[in-house]
Amino acid sequence: MSINVERVWWKPVDKGEKIWIIIALMWAIFLFVMMPWWHYYGKQNPSSETYKVSPEKFQELTNRMIEQYKVGEDAGIPVVAPPPGSDVFLLARQFQWTPVLKFKKGETYRLHLSSMDVQHGFSLQPTNMNFMVLPGYDYVLTMTPTETGTFEVVCNEFCGIGHHAMVGKIIVE
Amino acid sequence: MSASNEAFRTCDVTGFRVHRPAEWLIRVNAVAAVVCVLIGGIYGLLVALTRWPAVHLLDAAWYYRALSGHGLNMLIFWIIFFEVAGLYFGSAVVLNSRIAAPKVGWLAFILMVAGALLVNVSILRGKADVLMTSYPPLKAEPMYYLGVILFAVGALLAVILFFATLVVAKREKTYQGSVPLFTFGLTAAAIIAIFTLAHGAAIYVPTFLWSIGLLPGIDPAIYRTVWWGLGHPSQQINVAAMISIWYLIGTLTVGSKPVNEKVCRGAFLLYILFINLASAHHLLVDPGVSSTWKVWNTSYAMYLAVVASMIHAYTVPAAIELAQRRKGYNKSLFEWLRKAPWGNPAVAGMALSVFVFGFLGGLTGPILGTEQVNIIAHNTYRITGHFHGTVVGGTTLAFMALSYYIVPLIFRRQIAFPKLANLQVWLFGLGVAGLSATMMLAGSYGVPRRHWDIAFSGAPFGVEVNPAAYMWLALMGISAIIAAIGGALYCLIAVVTVFFGKRMDSPKDLTYPVSAPAPDAGTGIAPSL
Structure with missing residues (x-):
């Protein structure tokens, strides 16, 4: 069979196609504008505050916070009630979140997340907010709890065979 | 001609000179x-x-x-x-x-x-x-x-x-x-494959060296950034290949020809140019990269690739409608669709592939790739549901559909169990559609992906998962069984056909006919609706 394909690049575009392409393009431009606009106007963004931190340093900062503000223990894990506005450290390691945090409703905290070993996922339930936790990186979430209750922190990045048992707790009073 | 003539056979169905090697x-x-x-x-x-x-x-x-x-x-x-x-x-x-x-x-x-x-x-x-x-x-x-x-x-x-x-x-x-549209689309896929594999080399070679102790460590944030330069564009290879196959199946089954191939080819170009940066949406809730970087790379680049998909979403069905109408199926709005050769598994498979890819996989992609929505979706089962819609319901099903032509033409065998072949695409397509939807629904309750036990056995604290999530996960299991039966039938038909199928001696033996080109109106312009 001889193959002879017409060259198409100078052929005029059909009207139906033209209308559709314009609609698609306008929709894409709308989405394109929406993304930065909502970033500034909507204020529901993931944090972009991040620092390098060694696991040793982060462990030390966490230990210091636990010593200062420890108020009890829950399932063998220290419970900490840091003062509003302070820097709060939540340390991830296979397969545990340390410590349990106690927050006050309506107050703002700077929550630092980092890992001692492998990558973990910070998944706050049942609110359902999800952020990555990497070793060597300090990810700072500035958060203000708006409702009281007990929230679980589920690990949702695979971190080893015991991954499913990695559950932490945040209590808001 | 540098190769001897014995190295070729002439296909009695398509007339192609087929190089035996x-x-x-x-x-x-x-x-x-x-x-x-x-x-x-x-x-x-x-x-x-x-x-x-x-x-x-x-x-x-x-x-x-x-x-x-x-x-x-x-x-x-x-x-x-x-x-x-x-x-x-x-x-x-x-x-x-x-x-x-x-x-x-x-x-x-x-x-x-x-x-x-x-x-x-x-x-x-x-x-x-x-x-x-x-x-x-x-x-x-x-x-x-x-x-x-x-x-x-x-x-x-x-x-x-x-x-x-x-x-x-x-x-x-x-x-x-020019090269045919199918080859053009594959060329787009191949170009994307080159820079995708370059990312793969850039990240797997150091990781290999680290695993044998020659490098002290791999920065996790850099790994994620480069790895997704492999992980995401490789899905765009699949999309480009899948869409090329949609056009090819249209041509094989109803003799279709796009309204204007320039438009289809232009859309493939958009994939080549803009898809790689969109891989930034995998890092939306990562530490390391800034918000500006995330917003810029996910908005402008991704949406131009979305435009490309929107164009194909028009041109693929339009080509088929046009061919069917030229064959005379002009009654009512949808006679062309009703009278499509639905008994051909390539047609049913392609239609399901278009549907599942478009409405379950494709549509959810730009939604989940939004900076704010990603906070509630990242690493939940919603993500798994999304890409089972694209890569399984879309790509895999399109590949299965095309197999019903490629296997007879290349292996010269008649498809074994042709009735099962029809059932196969429907079971697989609907099973995967169910799978994709139920995963996304379960994920919307925060059910994590890649997680062994949402009862969290052995954890220090209990987690109350919404009971609705359990229902969706059960329906997910049932959908998976249906899809798996469809997949098993595909393997059965392929293996029996290739190794034990009746040999093809003449074009009459072709299990599913290759359609003659639809009558050309000569203008390339769609008939008035």
Whole structure:
């Protein structure tokens, strides 16, 4: 069979196609504008505050916070009630979140997340907010709890065979 | 002509001059693809039956092993083996050409088989419990990374062989004018494959060196950034290949021709230019990269690729409607659709592929890739539901549909169990549609992906998961069983056809007819509706 394909690049575009392409393009431009606009106007963004931190340093900062503000223990894990506005450290390691945090409703905290070993996922339930936790990186979430209750922190990045048992707790009073 | 005439046969159905060495390469790659989809499918069923809480089949270690095996065998091995077969078909066969260097093709095949074997053995030995993304510092044994690298080098050689064959065809003037749209789409896929594999090399080679102790460590944030330069564009290879197949199936089954191929080809160009930066949406809730970087890369680049998909969403059905209307199916708005050859599994498979890809997989992609929405979706089952819509309901189903033509034409056998073939595409398509939707629904309650036990056994604190999520997970399990039956039928039909099918002696023996081109109105303009 001889193959002879017409060259198409100078052929005029059909009207139906033209209308559709314009609609698609306008929709894409709308989405394109929406993304930065909502970033500034909507204020529901993931944090972009991040620092390098060694696991040793982060462990030390966490230990210091636990010593200062420890108020009890829950399932063998220290419970900490840091003062509003302070820097709060939540340390991830296979397969545990340390410590349990106690927050006050309506107050703002700077929550630092980092890992001692492998990558973990910070998944706050049942609110359902999800952020990555990497070793060597300090990810700072500035958060203000708006409702009281007990929230679980589920690990949702695979971190080893015991991954499913990695559950932490945040209590808001 | 540098190759002797005996190296060619003339296809009695299509009239193509088929280069026998190319035909053999297509055959072995297609067989390897089916073997991988079978292994990956078994793993997939085990994974789904573990995530159905009432069944919870495997223990934790074997669940993650099966999950690693499922991801690699399906998303990498099955799809790439099939794509390599497709690349040789789209270059050598469709352009009437010899394949540039058959020995390179065999070397590529051997490397890919060796790589796939190493990876599978490593996973089964329990030395690669790192899942498909293998995020460091989780570490697998060196053999695992070596396997991935060997497979990727083989795939790269195959892509280079495709380009070399295009050059040979052009130089030896085996065709006139432009390359056919199918080959053009595959060329787009192959170009994306080159920079995708470059990202793969940039990240897997250092990771391999780290695993044998030559590098002290791999920065996890840099790994994620570069790895997704592999992970996301590789899905765009699949999209480009899948859409090329949609056009090809339209031509084979109803004799369709796009309204204006310039538009389709332009859309493929948009994929090449803009898809890679969109991989930034995998890092939306990561530390390391700034908001400006995330917003810019996910908005402008991704949306231009979305425009490309929107264009295909118009031109693919329009081509088929036009062909059907020219055949006289002009009554009412949808007679062209009703009177499509639905008894042909390639038609039903393609229609389901378009539907599941478009409405479940494709549509949810830009939603989940929004900076704010990603906070509630990242690493939940919604993500898994999204990409089962794209890559399984879309790509895999399109590949299955095309097989019902490729297997008779290339293996010269009649399809075994043609009635089952019809059932096969429907079971698989609807099963995967259910799978994709139920995963997304479960994920909307915060159910994590890649998680052995949402009852969180052994955890210090209990987690109350919304009971609705349990229902969706049960329906997910049932959908998975339906999809798995469809997938098993595909493997059965493929294997029986290839090894025991009745030989084809004349075009009459073709199980599903190749349609004559629809009558040309000469204008290329759609008839008035």
